[in-house]
Amino acid sequence: MTLATIPKSTTGGQAAKAKKPTMKALVYQAIGKKALEDRPKPEIIAPTDAIVRITKTTLCGTDLHILKGDLPLCQPGRILGHEGVGVVDEVGAAVTVFKADDHVLISCVSACGRCVYCRKQMYSHCTTGGWILGNTIDGTQAEFVRIPHADMSLYPIPAGADEEALVMLSDILPTSFECGILNGKVDPGCTVAIIGAGPIGLAALLTAQFYSPAEIIMVDLDDNRLEVAKRFGATSTINSTDGKAAEKIMKITGKRGVDTAIEAVGIPVTFELCEKIVTAGGHIANIGVHGKKVDLHLESLWDRNISITTRLVDTATIPMLFKTVSSHKIDPKLLITHRFKLDKILDAYETFGDAARTKALKVIIEP
Amino acid sequence: MTLATIPKSTTGGQAAKAKKPTMKALVYQAIGKKALEDRPKPEIIAPTDAIVRITKTTLCGTDLHILKGDLPLCQPGRILGHEGVGVVDEVGAAVTVFKADDHVLISCVSACGRCVYCRKQMYSHCTTGGWILGNTIDGTQAEFVRIPHADMSLYPIPAGADEEALVMLSDILPTSFECGILNGKVDPGCTVAIIGAGPIGLAALLTAQFYSPAEIIMVDLDDNRLEVAKRFGATSTINSTDGKAAEKIMKITGKRGVDTAIEAVGIPVTFELCEKIVTAGGHIANIGVHGKKVDLHLESLWDRNISITTRLVDTATIPMLFKTVSSHKIDPKLLITHRFKLDKILDAYETFGDAARTKALKVIIEP
């Protein structure tokens, strides 16, 4: 993914000037290596950019993948992070929706709004945007961030809103909702299984309830997370350590299977579990980031009238989700388990990366 | 698939009586073996049955699969065939829509109309029906056939209709339309690739044109069939013998790929071709009957916003297709290449089974 509108040469010129303001930022240095560095404060490059002072950001499982070297598009030297809320510091000449001092929610996806994909609300595939923050351009785990296509990639936060809750709207809630719930066609009275009770699976559990399904079965290997799932509204939980999750789900559903199977892990075994439990006419909605092919058992699925969907979050539903948060239909803060100052972000990574022990879901990072 | 409403014991009792009327029927005798036999004329078993005198039937690729032993549910001794038109000979006491002498189109799918699947128009999964004709109960390649759930499984043919054309509505047109065109969300101006230019792929080519796609690319190994595809409206044809179909399609589409990729063969290589050519936001619609798993490359598809669908034809669109035929929006007879008398049905099988040489698409069998 490249950002075609940015004149690359300008970047070099900026470094030449002396005494530029600096900031703290979490930098991916090499595979397995990260550090809190002093970096130059970002500047407006394109007239559609905004600079945002980060007031709250968070860590994502994808950041851990980057650190393992799983996403080679993201090169060492990159400031990580693609979620957060903040205050506009400065805007480019062509930004019309926002001005300095506006409180804003940052979408993890940058969108020009006018390319063929943006016109279909497929912002994730924007030809000059998409998921670039903390990936192919510097991200939000810093004091400041440059947001390209600011008019389309930021959302105004009204005075009095709970900004910490809104951090969950940058990525995790729209991802679970768009890729899992909308693609999975969750409907009143239906039966849903969510494979994976990590932060994204739990977010799917929360957003599934917008549509009043009759049953939500959560599957995971970790009893603590299944316990959390119960508290968040799961009607059944299954620890799949014994490899019998499919059997158990068929039993719970009277041999029928589930209307919607949501894959929220990203490995072959969990996707293939979805294939086993989806009922005739049902849906497999993939959320997981996969690094390998999976076996698709068309020999048993070709005549089952099912759909399988994939999606990179478009964050097209942020405005809708905003309203559900404002009207208390969902409490995104349920997902927040820990809080750290930016200068303790390495501790935050340790806590987040060792969730089995720390029971961490989402951790908030503040200046 | 079992037909719960039929009291199995009755069937045996019928054979006992002497001098029952007989009929000619094509019987699957053993793997690789079939014959035209004398068989008892079928009788009403359930009050919702009708007996239909077949006036035209046809052969399907699935019949060849049965003869190879690929569909073990279909046991030796079975009369094959699940397509056809005919004249009602007799109806059960609970049949209200049809009476003797009505001209009828036979759906390849029998449907009770009242089970949980039928209420959603998923007739293929009817709990006491589905695709049973010429599979788990005797079929249409005979002088007479018993049709269960007659009110829901037959369609009236108005006087003056071209009945030969209507044989194509029993299975091949609804299959290509429901599994390929509707599931594939073919839309005006879109780009479609159909992998496989056999009868079902060509039927998809015909029904795709209901929605005015801008481009329809046909892929096959057989130049003759690609020639036919051109005549039927394909905008490009690709002989994939050289293994470069994906490359060529990406070239034709300016590297974009196709909005809809329709799999109409049923083997891993053709499904995987669909994975390579589908554009972001596009659809893979499977029609093929698969005997093996395929590799689903989620490592490249997880973020592509695609859908993959499977479906056993429900024939729910027969009424819609009927109207398109009556109003000349489609000419199903384009698919008919040969005609045989029932007593020459073995020749028909030979012709149909050696399509590369005979150029057969659909062959009509008449008494």
Added chain:
Amino acid sequence: MTLATIPKSTTGGQAAKAKKPTMKALVYQAIGKKALEDRPKPEIIAPTDAIVRITKTTLCGTDLHILKGDLPLCQPGRILGHEGVGVVDEVGAAVTVFKADDHVLISCVSACGRCVYCRKQMYSHCTTGGWILGNTIDGTQAEFVRIPHADMSLYPIPAGADEEALVMLSDILPTSFECGILNGKVDPGCTVAIIGAGPIGLAALLTAQFYSPAEIIMVDLDDNRLEVAKRFGATSTINSTDGKAAEKIMKITGKRGVDTAIEAVGIPVTFELCEKIVTAGGHIANIGVHGKKVDLHLESLWDRNISITTRLVDTATIPMLFKTVSSHKIDPKLLITHRFKLDKILDAYETFGDAARTKALKVIIEP
């Protein structure tokens, strides 16, 4: 609406026999006149009929309309009632889903399942069914009722279900849900106004919450009903006695109007209120039974990208609603305010007909 499959002549013959069993039934005798009469117990006429012993039934606003002479299709002599639960007493020869002693929910709509409308789940327009119970054939306010097309028009009640709650699934919940919520495209985070807080408007308020709208504004003339609406989940209530409902709704919504305006009264002034408050791109979903034309202000609506929908309940969502009740996503008993024995049904009518004073919503009638 006529029931074509019933041989009318048979009915006469039955009356001839002596000492036929009788039952109590509420009969519409003339405009403004009703009585509890002794009537012959109904018998199977068509082989698809079932006789159901009523265990619980209820009254509907439509019954009051019939008694005023507003629905001339319903002629004096008719046993009223189209809702209820009961126990199967006897089934015709062609009924396959039910047998004597099954506990069943009665749909207010009878459906053959096989006509062109039933195949589209438009059961309300079934060519030999639709809303006929207590309208063009005898209804459920009696000890027994004959249900035509029993396989499609009854629903099994599992042991242990709360049958009183299920009476609300015969008509009021599917009506509010299908005509109001589904047609009105209620979605998470959206703003809904429901005009009319009578039983049907309140049922819409309950079923709207399946989709987690951000705001539900209830409008009525009766403060008691608005009080109930608050308890049922309305986020705002407006007493429209002062004629300023439109103004107030525009104020609540920041001049934007509502995404969905549901008309649940059936008179011009309430429909025209919907026209005034619907936002650009929004929906007006009509539930009300109208006796007069309304003014449609196309001069202000032609460019507003709105939809207006009408619907006679199809009860196609009974299975879905059943699951929402079983899983406690909704409590239909909230709608039940009074209970009467069948021999006190005239008192029940009085209570129901004077709701402003009695605060009656739905009243249950039991043997």
Added chain:
Amino acid sequence: MTLATIPKSTTGGQAAKAKKPTMKALVYQAIGKKALEDRPKPEIIAPTDAIVRITKTTLCGTDLHILKGDLPLCQPGRILGHEGVGVVDEVGAAVTVFKADDHVLISCVSACGRCVYCRKQMYSHCTTGGWILGNTIDGTQAEFVRIPHADMSLYPIPAGADEEALVMLSDILPTSFECGILNGKVDPGCTVAIIGAGPIGLAALLTAQFYSPAEIIMVDLDDNRLEVAKRFGATSTINSTDGKAAEKIMKITGKRGVDTAIEAVGIPVTFELCEKIVTAGGHIANIGVHGKKVDLHLESLWDRNISITTRLVDTATIPMLFKTVSSHKIDPKLLITHRFKLDKILDAYETFGDAARTKALKVIIEP
């Protein structure tokens, strides 16, 4: 409709400078009065503007309405016209998609791409755009035009395209397609009636055929236009002068009525005709610009399961329509009957305004 982003004061300043380039433009001077005037060539005001040199434009029925004073938002002094193709003369600093000398198609609707409506592709309700060209800002019946929000409001024309045909994509084809065909849910095999065979009704007739309806019944008062309709693919035509159109349509459809009734006139009598002919479960899709309320006969429609839709064209389908034109699924030039030079535009108006005599549909104006 106001264009919030334009600093109004700047406009005055421009007039002050001497020797500014001028151009010819058709100006609405007063009710009933128009003239070809010399006007200053437009200049970039906002950085998102482009100036386009018009190479082909056309007249619209709406222009005639403006001249009659029917659209008071459009004030005297306005240059009319909202359709056309041209060549980019100059772009503002924030325009990124287009540059000077690009050949472009002009949408009749200007869209910022980022407001709440644009994000839903409801460009017609863009908070700083919508239909403003030749309405609240100067339009295309001139040598040059200023296009606000150029990146979203212009479409690139590839070399070699037939630009005259593309003029039909500015308004008339998307209007008929979006408001009539998409809203009316035209489907293969369905029956459509189009009330009004003027340019917009005929455009609906052409675009309806993308979906292969079985029957398209055209209704008009003018035999010439009905003759054209026949040539364009109507399966029946009805001259409604005798007031018996409803009767005739019910006869043609075997008393069933039409699945989709498209109103393409804009007066009560034609809308009310749609109410009479729509079948149960059908759709009334309004295209007409209405100046008065109509009678909506809810007393007969409340239980008919119909939808009624309105829409101001969003031109969101221009890219789709572009592909149908490039692939010859439609020939928009069928709609072009006359051609005039810009200095003869008054003659063009006369010809267009007297269509009954001149048989004019769309007239092309060229420099």
